[in-house]
Amino acid sequence: MPGLTxxxxxxxxxxxxxxxxxxGRRLRHxxxxxxxxxxxxxxxxxxxxxxxATPSELARNEHMRPPSMTRxxxxxxxxxxxxxxxxxxxxxxxxxxxxxxxxxILTESRRQRDAFLAELAGELTEQEWAAIRAAAPxxxxxxxx
Amino acid sequence: MPGLTxxxxxxxxxxxxxxxxxxGRRLRHxxxxxxxxxxxxxxxxxxxxxxxATPSELARNEHMRPPSMTRxxxxxxxxxxxxxxxxxxxxxxxxxxxxxxxxxILTESRRQRDAFLAELAGELTEQEWAAIRAAAPxxxxxxxx
DNA sequence: TATTGTTATACTCTATAACTATA
DNA sequence: TATAGTTATAGAGTATAACAATA
Numbered sequence: 001m002p003g004l005t006x007x008x009x010x011x012x013x014x015x016x017x018x019x020x021x022x023x024g025r026r027l028r029h030x031x032x033x034x035x036x037x038x039x040x041x042x043x044x045x046x047x048x049x050x051x052x053a054t055p056s057e058l059a060r061n062e063h064m065r066p067p068s069m070t071r072x073x074x075x076x077x078x079x080x081x082x083x084x085x086x087x088x089x090x091x092x093x094x095x096x097x098x099x100x101x102x103x104x105i106l107t108e109s110r111r112q113r114d115a116f117l118a119e120l121a122g123e124l125t126e127q128e129w130a131a132i133r134a135a136a137p138x139x140x141x142x143x144x145x
Numbered sequence: 146m147p148g149l150t151x152x153x154x155x156x157x158x159x160x161x162x163x164x165x166x167x168x169g170r171r172l173r174h175x176x177x178x179x180x181x182x183x184x185x186x187x188x189x190x191x192x193x194x195x196x197x198a199t200p201s202e203l204a205r206n207e208h209m210r211p212p213s214m215t216r217x218x219x220x221x222x223x224x225x226x227x228x229x230x231x232x233x234x235x236x237x238x239x240x241x242x243x244x245x246x247x248x249x250i251l252t253e254s255r256r257q258r259d260a261f262l263a264e265l266a267g268e269l270t271e272q273e274w275a276a277i278r279a280a281a282p283x284x285x286x287x288x289x290x
Numbered sequence: 291t292a293t294t295g296t297t298a299t300a301c302t303c304t305a306t307a308a309c310t311a312t313a
Numbered sequence: 314t315a316t317a318g319t320t321a322t323a324g325a326g327t328a329t330a331a332c333a334a335t336a
Contacts, residue, residue, distance in 0.1 A: 008278075009266075010259070012277070012278045013259050013263045015285050016277065016284065017172060017255070017258055017259055017262050018285065018288070019284040019287065019288040020169050020172060020284075021169055021172055021258075022288040022289070023284075024165050024166055024168070024169020024170070024172075024173070025169070026288075027162060027165060039303080054317080054318095055317075055318065055319095056316095056318080063174075065304070065305055065306080066317075066318065066319085067304085067305075067306080067307095067318085067320080068303075068304045068305070069318095070318065074319095091312050091317095092311070092312045092313070092318070093312095093316095093317060094317080113162050113166075114158050114159055114162055117158050117161065117162050120287055121158060123290050124283060124286065124287060127283075128282075128283035128286065128287075131279050131280040131282075131283045132280045132283050132287070133154070133157045135284075136160045136161050137160070137276075138269060138273035139160070139165075139277060140160050140164045141269065141273065142168065142265055142266060142269060142273075142277070143167040143171075144167070145265045145268050145269075182325085184327095199294080200295065201295080209327070210327070210328055211294080211295065211296085212295085212296070212298095212328075213327045213328070215295070215296060216326080235293095235294085235336075237334070237335045237336065238295080238335095239294080239295070
């Protein structure tokens with residue numbers, strides 16, 4: 001679909017952008033545990049989803065500088081949410097791993113956001129929800145392009 | 146639609162949340178003018194969309210404390226993006242208004258985000274885009290519930 | 291006395307520069 | 314010498330507490 005120039009399509013794009021940004025902001029504010037900063041949560045999510053990683057990789061992923069990531073990892077280590085171990089293959093590197101506690105917190109966080117969204121969705125009509133359900137796979141693919 | 150307990154619906158909610166948060170994050174990073182902070186942009190957007198407002202109203206809207214908003218407004222005033230004038234009705238209050246320059250910046254910012262989203266959408270199939278187009282009004286309503 | 295906005299001050303998060311250890 | 318990680322220090326952004334002006 002390499003066009004998207006029709007008046008109608010452009011209007012859809014604008015509507016979609018507005019809805020996504022507003023919903024995204026509201027979901028972001030649904031914090032499960034306010035003792036963790038937004039970046040700390042994001043780092044944990046990366047580790048839980050993608051498995052162990054080095055501090056440099058995590059810094060790149062968060063668009064942060066290595067020293068800032070060091071500080072984040074120190075705090076997460078103190079809270080027993082990650083482990084830092086030396087890489088046996090390369091003595092310069094460290095390997096960061098999420099603990100079971102971190103996984104549980106992430107799961108709970110997702111659950112809470114789902115509950116918030118489900119409560120909103122409960123206010124929609126059958127037809128509206130059916131349209132969203134039909135579009136969900138396409139939205140997921142759009143997000144990962 | 147006061148149910149939303151079916152297995153199928155819960156899966157849709159999870160998919161939808163993931164897609165929205167990911168797309169929201171990517172759209173947020175599409176910055177038009179890096180000389181304005183995220184909060185400054187948000188305040189301008191509120192003023193341009195909703196018209197003049199008092200500092201307290203803006204602080205509540207951004208989930209910020211009044212002193213922090215004072216600082217934001219001072220910087221925006223210095224940059225000639227807002228005007229602060231005393232409320233003729235209540236001598237304690239101020240009325241903050243966005244300037245034409247601010248409106249232009251916001252318009253350009255939206256245009257750029259729309260272009261980014263349209264480029265992504267161009268990679269979808271006809272069927273996928275049709276599904277999203279059909280769901281757009283429902284998503285908009287969901288975002289404003 | 292309550293409310294609006296501001297000033298003064300402190301804390302959190304991130305960046306840059308400099309240092310240590312390993313490749 | 315180049316790279317990974319850390320330490321030291323500085324700069325944004327926001328919060329709390331205290332204050333001035335008006336209702």
